[in-house]
Amino acid sequence: MNTPSNTIPELGAQGIAPAAMSPTRPFYWSVKRELLEHRSIYLGPLAIAGVILLGFVFVLPLLPHTMRTLSSLDPAQQRDALARHYDVTAGLIMGAAFIVSIFYSIDALYGERRDRSILFWKSMPVSDLTTVLAKASIPLVVLPLLAFVITAVTQSIMLLLSSMVLLANGLSVATLWSQLQLYQVLLMLLYHLVTAHMLWYAPFYAWLLLVSAWARRAPFLWAILPPLAIGIFERIAFHSSYFVTLLNDRLSGGSDAASMTGDFPFHPGMHLAPGAFLASPGLWIGLAFAAVFLAVAVRLRRNREPI
């Protein structure tokens, strides 16, 4: 064999038998393997929900008393008194999902290089694009939807328990249900998760994924230092803080985007502005940045070796 030949004949890939497999299958299994590896993705929010339910059971006996004193309050206060626990629940589960998203994203393309398993993943017929998109889908799609489902189930259980306690005490559940308007509020939560967590935060998660594909060590520092350096540089060089304001707006959901993404906590009948949200340049600029960051992450993953 191998006498180095002087000419390379035209080679085609025709000798390779076609292997039928739907293109979505590798993506599906890539997402699935993320869930197998990072069980905190669902265990984190679930644990928070469990703790909340446990706490709720303890304050539940106070509910009949609250209901009896409710008539002395004006309608806005009435809702506050009843909905407080539900708002806290939604907020905490969403917060847990957000924190899990950050930790997940910063480790997603770094951990596989650190434990050398990238060599195994790369021995499989899965492209770098599929892998990066599967990893990006965790903070961008899976976690927001998971937060929604867990919140909906938790709040439904809370409402059910409350109703049982009220009925057992001979009280009507009508005020509770009408004040909470649980399902309208849940729809608003979904709207908020889609607009703020999926779309508005997209460049933020994409940046974390990029850094996790690039860093040789301490990805967290690398994620934070460049923005910090730019902020300080701007402060010293131009005595301004546009960059910091920009980041702050992005992370806080955007001061002007607040009503568009559904400000938290929600009130039934709150004004939502999906049209204005979709028309805001900030959204599309952010998504363009997210796309660029992800494209860079794909290229980096192709080049990177185990560390």
Next chain:
Amino acid sequence: MPCIEARGLRKAFGTTVALDGVDLRVEEGRILGLIGPNGAGKTTALNAILGLVPYQGELRVLGRDPWTERDLLMRDVCFISDIAVLPRWIRVSHALDYVAGVHPRFDRAKAEAFLAKTDIRHTSKVRQLSKGMVAQLHLAIVMAIDARLLVLDEPTLGLDILYRKQFYDSLLNDYFDRSRTIIVTTHQVEEIQNVLTDVMFINRGRIVLNCSMEEVESRYLEVTVNPEQVAAARALKPIHERQGFGRSVLLFELTPDRISRQQLAALGDVRTPGIADLFVAVMENQAGKTKGAAS
């Protein structure tokens, strides 16, 4: 179509040249041993073939460009790039699920049958398995994939001799057939020399020897020279000399016009050299030449 064809393959990391214009051609159905000292460029060459590093020059693996088509190439190519690359957190059953999910040529029943012969339990996580078991698991996965090229880079590093032997036995008996190609690198050359059909020595990013095992047999001869004939043997310019059991062992490259087999047989006991001895001889000769050129 050759399985692998490269022309002028070059790769440098900064100022370090890992591959210095390598030309090679590997036909289908061969078992090629890629042998070289540490840092010779073996792993770089394999990584280029697997689409893990970019390179200069022309390279075609099964007709594809590995760097731009890695994902497609991996349907027909398998590799074990190190023994410890299976993710430590994964459960054995999940690993099989995953490969079955993403790999169109994976035959799960085959992998299960292989695992049934081991002590590996489906519920175990990789981190709970011993080093040898992890290698068995990886081999079970790889052997259940109907690939055309299998690349093994130090597949048995750190395993004890029983596992190593089992590893190559399984590979030969249950996996290899004449249509598949296997490339293997290892430092335990003696263990694989009976397995190989071809051997390639690589040093400082260049191929220094490249031939089939039959060619090794017909080209090289090792003579354990009778003490009184050492001077006569040395006069024939062996490519290497070493001492074994108090006698001089000389390695000759046969050339039809200069040295013949009969000539050497008269000097002592002749035999085909082991790949390890040949390797040492070729490497030391190389080093001598470079030194000679430098001075």
